[in-house]
Amino acid sequence: MNRKRLLISRRAALLSGAATAALAALPARAQGDGKAEFDRLVAAAKQEGAVAVGGGRDASARDFILKAWKKDFPDIEMQFTVAGGFNWPNQVRAERASGKYLWDVYLNGPNVLVYRMAQEGVFQDLLPALVLPDLKDPKTWRRSFDDMFLDDEKRMFSFFASVSTVWYHANKVPPEKVKAQGLKLLLDPAYQGRIGWQDPRGGGPGANYAVMVEEILGRDALKTIIVDQKSVFYDRQSQATEAFIRGKCDILLGIEISDLETYRKAGVKFDVRPFGHDAKTAHLSISGSFLALFDKPPHPNAAKLLANWVLTRDVQKGYAEAYQWDSNRADVAPISPPDQQVVAGDKYIEPQQGRWLKRKAEVQEFIRTLRPS
Amino acid sequence: MSVRTAAAGDGQAYARIVRAWRAHGGEAPIVLLVLVLGFLVLYPIGSVVLNSVIPGGALDSVGIAAWGTAFADPGLAESIVNTLKVVGATQAIALPLAIVIAWLLGRTDVPYAGLIEFGFWVMFFLPALGVTTGWLLFFDPQYGLANAWLVDLGIVETAPFDLYSFWGIVFVHLTTYAIAVKVMLLTPAFRNLDGAIEEASRICGAGALATLVRVVVPIMTPAILVVFLMSVIRGLEAFEIELFLGVPIDFRVYSTKMYLMMAQDPPRYAEASVLATSILVLMLPLIVLQRWASLRRSYVVLTGRSSGRKVRLGRWRWPVFAALVLVVCAISLLPLGLLVMGSFMTLFGFFGLPEMWTLDHWREALGDVTFVNSFQNMLWLGFGTAILAVLCYAVVAYCSVRARSRWRAPLDILSWLPLTIPGVILGFGYLFMVLQVPLFTPLYGTVAVMVLVGFLAAMTLGVQVIKVHMLQLGAEVEEAGRVAGGSWMRTFRSIVIPLTVPALAVVGVLVFAGTIRQVSTIILLSTGATRPLSVLQIEFLTEGNLGPAAVVGTVIVLISLVAAAVVRLVSVRFGIQAREG
Numbered sequence: 001m002n003r004k005r006l007l008i009s010r011r012a013a014l015l016s017g018a019a020t021a022a023l024a025a026l027p028a029r030a031q032g033d034g035k036a037e038f039d040r041l042v043a044a045a046k047q048e049g050a051v052a053v054g055g056g057r058d059a060s061a062r063d064f065i066l067k068a069w070k071k072d073f074p075d076i077e078m079q080f081t082v083a084g085g086f087n088w089p090n091q092v093r094a095e096r097a098s099g100k101y102l103w104d105v106y107l108n109g110p111n112v113l114v115y116r117m118a119q120e121g122v123f124q125d126l127l128p129a130l131v132l133p134d135l136k137d138p139k140t141w142r143r144s145f146d147d148m149f150l151d152d153e154k155r156m157f158s159f160f161a162s163v164s165t166v167w168y169h170a171n172k173v174p175p176e177k178v179k180a181q182g183l184k185l186l187l188d189p190a191y192q193g194r195i196g197w198q199d200p201r202g203g204g205p206g207a208n209y210a211v212m213v214e215e216i217l218g219r220d221a222l223k224t225i226i227v228d229q230k231s232v233f234y235d236r237q238s239q240a241t242e243a244f245i246r247g248k249c250d251i252l253l254g255i256e257i258s259d260l261e262t263y264r265k266a267g268v269k270f271d272v273r274p275f276g277h278d279a280k281t282a283h284l285s286i287s288g289s290f291l292a293l294f295d296k297p298p299h300p301n302a303a304k305l306l307a308n309w310v311l312t313r314d315v316q317k318g319y320a321e322a323y324q325w326d327s328n329r330a331d332v333a334p335i336s337p338p339d340q341q342v343v344a345g346d347k348y349i350e351p352q353q354g355r356w357l358k359r360k361a362e363v364q365e366f367i368r369t370l371r372p373s
Numbered sequence: 374m375s376v377r378t379a380a381a382g383d384g385q386a387y388a389r390i391v392r393a394w395r396a397h398g399g400e401a402p403i404v405l406l407v408l409v410l411g412f413l414v415l416y417p418i419g420s421v422v423l424n425s426v427i428p429g430g431a432l433d434s435v436g437i438a439a440w441g442t443a444f445a446d447p448g449l450a451e452s453i454v455n456t457l458k459v460v461g462a463t464q465a466i467a468l469p470l471a472i473v474i475a476w477l478l479g480r481t482d483v484p485y486a487g488l489i490e491f492g493f494w495v496m497f498f499l500p501a502l503g504v505t506t507g508w509l510l511f512f513d514p515q516y517g518l519a520n521a522w523l524v525d526l527g528i529v530e531t532a533p534f535d536l537y538s539f540w541g542i543v544f545v546h547l548t549t550y551a552i553a554v555k556v557m558l559l560t561p562a563f564r565n566l567d568g569a570i571e572e573a574s575r576i577c578g579a580g581a582l583a584t585l586v587r588v589v590v591p592i593m594t595p596a597i598l599v600v601f602l603m604s605v606i607r608g609l610e611a612f613e614i615e616l617f618l619g620v621p622i623d624f625r626v627y628s629t630k631m632y633l634m635m636a637q638d639p640p641r642y643a644e645a646s647v648l649a650t651s652i653l654v655l656m657l658p659l660i661v662l663q664r665w666a667s668l669r670r671s672y673v674v675l676t677g678r679s680s681g682r683k684v685r686l687g688r689w690r691w692p693v694f695a696a697l698v699l700v701v702c703a704i705s706l707l708p709l710g711l712l713v714m715g716s717f718m719t720l721f722g723f724f725g726l727p728e729m730w731t732l733d734h735w736r737e738a739l740g741d742v743t744f745v746n747s748f749q750n751m752l753w754l755g756f757g758t759a760i761l762a763v764l765c766y767a768v769v770a771y772c773s774v775r776a777r778s779r780w781r782a783p784l785d786i787l788s789w790l791p792l793t794i795p796g797v798i799l800g801f802g803y804l805f806m807v808l809q810v811p812l813f814t815p816l817y818g819t820v821a822v823m824v825l826v827g828f829l830a831a832m833t834l835g836v837q838v839i840k841v842h843m844l845q846l847g848a849e850v851e852e853a854g855r856v857a858g859g860s861w862m863r864t865f866r867s868i869v870i871p872l873t874v875p876a877l878a879v880v881g882v883l884v885f886a887g888t889i890r891q892v893s894t895i896i897l898l899s900t901g902a903t904r905p906l907s908v909l910q911i912e913f914l915t916e917g918n919l920g921p922a923a924v925v926g927t928v929i930v931l932i933s934l935v936a937a938a939v940v941r942l943v944s945v946r947f948g949i950q951a952r953e954g
Contacts, residue, residue, distance in 0.1 A: 052901060057916050066742055080743060081901030082912055087636035091900075094640075098808040100817050102900060202636075235620060238917035246515045266720050267727040372448065 037131040038308060044301035046075045051302035054083030054092070056108040056288030057236065060258040064322035065107070068315060069306070076302055085203040089113035096122065101296040104303035107310070109288045110150055111203035112364070115357050123155040123292040129304040135311050142330045150290065151354045159311060160289030160325040162336055163348065164208065164254075165282035170271040172250040178273075182281050183216055186225050186251065195225065196249035198240045199233040201368050205285070206237070209253040210363045211351035212283040219366070226370050233371075245270055257324040277340050284348035287325050403772050403780045410769070410787045413829060417802020418653065418794060424805055425646035439643030449648055452630035453655070458539070459615070459626060460608040463546045468601055471555030472593075474700070476585055477693060478556070479563025480571070481684045484694045490560055491941055492701035496553035498937035499705060500890035501614050502910050503926030505536075505545050506919065507708030509722065510715050512536040512544075516722040537622050545614050548704040550607060555600050562596045563589075568682040581684050602659055603792070609656065610795040612893035617914050627652050628797040628893060635897070649798040660793045709930060716927045721919035738924045743909065748928070751889050751905040753820045758827035759885040762835050763877045765828065770839035771865060775851070792833035796893030799826055804897045820903050823895045827888040834887075835880040842876035843869070879943050886936035890929055 045051070055062060062080060069078045081088070083106065090113065095102055106114070106123070117123070126149075127136060134140045141148060143161060150156040166186070168178060172194075178185055186195060198206035214222045225231055232249060234240035241259045244252040245268060255272075263270070275281045291310065297303045309315060313331050320327040326334040326341070334341055342348070351360055425439055443449055474493075478486045511519045512534040520532035535541055570592065574584040590597070612628040619629055631648050634641040686693055715721050719731045738744045772778075773785050791799070803826050807817040816822040850872065854864035870877070892907050899908045906925050913922035 054901075059916070059918055059921075063737075070742060077746075078742065079746070079901045081904070082916065085636055086640070090635060090637075090640040094808055095817065098814050098817065100808075100814065102818050102902075236916055239621070242917055243515075248515060263720065263723075266723065268720065268723055372446075 034131055034133045038305075041131060041301055041305045041308070042073070045073070045299070045305040048299040048302045049075070050077040050079055051299050051306050052079045052102060052104045052297075053081065053306070054088055054103055054106050054108060055080050057082050057238065058256065058258055058288060058323055059238070060262065061288065061319065061323040064318055065310070068318060069309070072309065073305070076305075078306075083108050086111065086113050089117055089203070092122070093117060093120070101294070102298060103294045104297040104299050105306050106290070106292045106294065107288070107306075108290060109205060109286070110156060110290045110352055111207070112357065112361050113203060114290075115151075115354060118151055118153075118156055118292070122295055124295045125153070126155055126157050126291070126293060126307065129293055129307050130311070131304070132308050132312065135308065140329060140331070142328050148328055150286075150352065155292055156354075157291045158286035158289050158352075159291060159316065159328050160286050160320065160323065161284055161328055161342070162257075162287065162326045162334075163277045163282040163340060163342055164205070164212075164285040164287075165277060166209070166251060166253050166275040167244065167255045167272050168251045168275065169244075169247070170273050172247075175273065178275055183213065183275065184221075185275075186213070186217070186229065187221060189229070191229065191251055193230045193232065194250040195229055195231045196240050196244055196252045197231045197233055198237040198254035199235055201233075201364055201371070202235075204237055205254050205287070206233070206240075207360055207364050208283060208285060208351040210367060211356060211360050212349060213253075214363055215349050216280060222363070222366070223370060226367060244272070258322065261324055274340055278343045279346035279348045282348065284342065284350045286350075286352050287323065289323075289325065290352075400778050400780060403776050403778050403784065406768065406772060407780050407784050407787065410784070413825070414787050414790050414794075416806055417799055420802045420805040420809070421646050421649045421653070421798060425643060425650050439641075439647050443641075443644040443647035446644065448625065448630060449644070452625045452627045452648070453651065455619075455624060456609060456611075456626040456628075456652075459542055459546070459611065460605055462539075462543045463551050463608055464601065464605060466543070467547055467551035467555060467604070468597075471552050471559060471600075472590065472597065473585075474552070474556050474697065475559035475563050476589060477697065479560045480566065480568075480589070481581075481686050481690075481693070483686060483690060483697065487945075489694075489697050489701055490556070492698075492705060493553045493556040493560075494941050495934060495937050496548070496701070496705045497550060497557055498886055498933040498940075499549060499709070500907065500926065500929045500933060501545065501549045502617065502890075502892065502907070502914065502922075503712050503930045504549050504708045505614055505617055506715060506914065506923050506926045507710070507712035508536055508545060508548070509919070510711040511707070512541065513722060516724065518724075521724075537618050539624060542614055542618050542624070545618065546608065546611065548708065549614075551604060552704070554604060554607070558600045558603075559593075559596065562593065566592070571684060572682065581686075584684075598662075602662055606656065606659055606793055609652065610797070610893060612795075612797050612896075613911055616911065620915075628795060631797055631801065632896070645801065649795075649801055652795060652798065656793055656795075660790075712923055712926050712930065715919065715923035718920060718923075721923060734920045734924045738921060744906075744921075744925070746902075747904050747906045747909040747925075750820060750899075750903055751907070751929075754823050754827060754895075754905050755885040755889040757820060757824040758831070758888040759881040761824060761828050762831055762884040763881045766832065766835040766839050766880060767870065767873065767877060768865075769832075770836045770843055771869060773836070774840055774843045788836040789833055791829045794829075796830060796891065797897070799830060800894045800897040807898070817898075818900045818903060822898050823903065823905070826894045826898060827884070827891060830891065830894050831884045831887050835884055838880050838883070839873060839876050842873055846872055875943055875946070879940050882936045882939045882943075886933050886940070890933060 055065065062082075066078055066080055069076075083089075089111070092103060093113075093116075108114075130136055138145060145154070148158050150158060166183065173185070173191070181188070185191070197209065198204045200206035200210040210222060213225060231253075232243075234243060237254050237256045238259055240252060240254055241256040243249055244255065245260070245263050252272075260272070291307060293303050293307055310319065311329075313329060316327040316329045317332045320332060320335050324335055326336055350356060477483050478490050483489070509517070511517050514520060514532045514535040514537070517532065517534060517536070520534050523529050523533060524531070536545070566589065570588060571584050574588045579587065610628070611626065612632070615624070615626045615629045616632065619625060620633070625633065627648055631645045634645040634648070716734055717730050717732065719726055719728055719733070723729075769784060769788050773781060773788065776784075794802075803822060807813045807822055813822075816825075846869070850868055851864050854868045855861070859867065889905065890907050892911050895905070896908055896911065899905065904912075906929055910922050910925040910929065913919070913925060
């Protein structure tokens with residue numbers, strides 16, 4: 001919807017076209033049976049004619065995925081629905097309780113309710129659905145399969161990972177202060193009412209920051225930031241980002257990096273910076289890169305096709321550029337600038353991982369006692 | 374018992390059935406109509422009430438305990454109070470304004486009254502979300518042009534206006550339906566007022582204002598009361614404006630509270646049902662009062678023999694004209710202009726960028742699969758509802774007007790009831806229905822269920838418009854058809870329908886325009902495959918994608934404006950009015 005997205009979409013179209021071309025050009029030996037299996041999948045998916053996707057809110061990423069898919073598979077309609085927050089999982093659970101199975105693929109961040117859906121057996125095993133051989137090869141990936149799968153059953157796969165941290169306006173908050181105090185700066189009364197936050201009580205990424213703050217600063221600090229500092233909650237991360245860019249708040253927990261790029265390229269003047277990128281100031285986030293296939297999908301072949309396609313190198317490259325998040329594929333260079341990349345050797349918390357689920361739910365409940373929703 | 378006796382007994386039973394059929398069989402169609410309509414209208418209400426007290430169903434955590442937990446939530450009572458505050462403030466401003474405007478247009482010699490009246494028709498047809506998006510560019514506390522100008526001129530130090538506030542919400546209600554619908558309905562009533570009454574007041578020495586306050590308004594009280602109550606009920610339905618402007622500031626009315634309850638973990642369906650039931654109970658007195666006011670029909674002075682003598686405004690004629698034009702322009706053209714402007718901004722609300730204007734939003738939208746699919750869904754929904762509405766409303770109206778049956782009254786009441794069910798509750802009830810009743814489960818995720826809900830939501834207005842037109846036809850025409858040997862169906866098809874075509878056309882367009890901008894009734898029932906443009910717009914708005922939202926809003930506005938023009942042209946040409954009662 002803007003110049004940047006247009007450029008991305010053109011590039012994306014080229015990249016996605018290249019994905020198919022590259023696949024076709026791969027030596028038969030390297031692909032093994034994968035190519036033939038993939039072609040069979042494409043043919044079967046065409047028969048189905050559509051794929052129903054519950055996807056993320058990020059406009060650039062959605063724009064990319066819709067255009068790239070349309071370019072590669074014009075005969076298979078992608079029915080894309082924003083599947084954010086708790087509303088959509090609630091809807092899906094109610095549908096399935098009534099015997100309605102309307103969804104093929106989930107392609108968004110995991111929240112508490114999505115995990116609950118997984119525990120209820122809503123998703124199917126992913127690995128058997130991957131027909132392209134390189135996707136099952138550990139060498140293809142920067143992270144281990146154990147780290148990329150969010151659950152023990154290996155149904156919830158994440159293909160991005162970047163550090164996520166708190167951001168600040170350098171002209172309102174002195175950088176040296178940030179460097180000296182780190183996250184403790186969030187407790188400074190000077191910023192009372194000036195801290196923005198994507199609502200941590202809901203299903204968005206705001207809850208991950210709540211876990212991070214509690215883990216690094218403790219529960220009392222979390223309470224102080226919410227109650228005494230009068231943090232301003234925004235319903236959506238993009239709203240929080242816009243408010244931040246417009247100067248409604250000086251510090252922001254949970255920024256939409258791709259939106260930041262959109263504002264920058266449109267010529268909006270601002271100087272915003274991350275608090276840091278080490279494990280003391282940031283957490284590791286897969287953002288909206290969680291891929292899962294629904295059990296009993298209405299378009300089973302199209303669902304499998306999408307799972308394979310989205311993990312190919314060129315689609316990952318285009319998707320990562322649009323989303324401004326680092327792909328886990330080893331052959332796709334990181335998008336993040338060096339001062340925002342993962343610090344080697346640091347042990348980050350990963351609030352989106354299944355093992356953090358219980359903790360996240362507790363933290364959210366605690367916040368609801370402080371500020372009922 | 375012998376075979377002969379048995380045969381005789383059977384014969385008597387058959388004769389009894391035949392006699393009964395002859396006596397009451399003619400009522401079968403109307404009974405069927407009442408049963409079907411009764412189910413469609415009453416089921417969602419019953420379903421909502423039952424789900425607040427009976428455990429089970431496809432949606433979990435439903436049960437009578439919900440009443441306790443729901444009312445233990447302070448936010449629930451607060452949401453009801455907030456709802457009443459918004460409705461109260463809106464009506465307190467809108468009603469006196471609308472009465473004065475309707476009187477000026479209907480009873481005075483203000484120039485171009487018809488044109489100004491059309492301006493209010495346009496206002497009525499404008500989708501609330503499109504108008505809200507437009508007003509954001511003017512009254513957003515951060516980037517609103519009005520705020521920026523006032524600060525730049527040094528009149529104030531900080532932005533005085535904030536659309537994300539209680540008064541911001543009230544303001545948007547005023548500029549969409551609240552004033553417009555009253556002016557639309559009251560102006561014809563004022564126009565039909567017998568001028569002799571005003572003249573008598575004048576002769577007694579009263580001025581124009583005193584005549585308006587002491588004579589005209591009291592005489593018009595029944596009509597004003599009906600319109601007022603209708604507006605209050607409509608106000609209680611408000612959803613999308615509060616969802617967009619209220620949620621970011623933690624201001625919840627009952628409809629947004631219900632919606633958010635269903636978006637929680639775990640979803641609070643039972644508490645949402647409790648809230649919906651409470652609202653329905655609160656509305657009961659309004660329904661009774663409105664019905665009483667409608668049936669009272671103290672319209673003895675609203676004769677067809679309007680004297681045509683209008684109050685002369687004298688030297689105030691042109692200033693009043695200018696003021697009215699200003700009102701129309703300020704609350705319809707201005708937000709429209711801003712909306713269109715927003716659709717061409719590189720970044721919505723970011724002024725002073727190196728490249729501030731772009732066609733990209735339009736280019737992207739028109740080539741976007743989601744937009745195109747939503748547009749198609751909107752057309753399916755709009756046309757589907759309009760066709761179903763025209764066909765069924767005509768039958769309902771005909772039976773209400775002509776049938777000599779004891780079932781006529783229940784049918785009439787059923788055609789009124791949907792007006793009193795807030796859209797979000799109607800949608801909520803149907804969500805229960807399509808998820809809990811196996812017979813209706815196939816409807817979930819289809820446009821058909823949204824068509825059904827849209828059909829019900831528009832029924833009261835549609836049936837009333839057709840009824841008024843049918844009443845004007847006169848029974849003699851049909852009797853002639855019957856005398857010539859035609860059955861009632863044949864008479865209805867060959868005589869009544871052709872003569873009612875203009876009214877049916879108006880209703881069809883009204884329903885189409887009303888349905889394509891609907892959000893509250895269908896938001897819970899639409900899915901990715903069936904989402905119409907109006908739901909896509911609220912998604913864009915709540916996600917903060919204001920540029921694409923402005924594009925979608927502009928498209929809906931343009932279609933609505935065309936619909937408004939068609940309705941106005943047909944109405945004026947054939948003298949059709951949306952009267953109360």
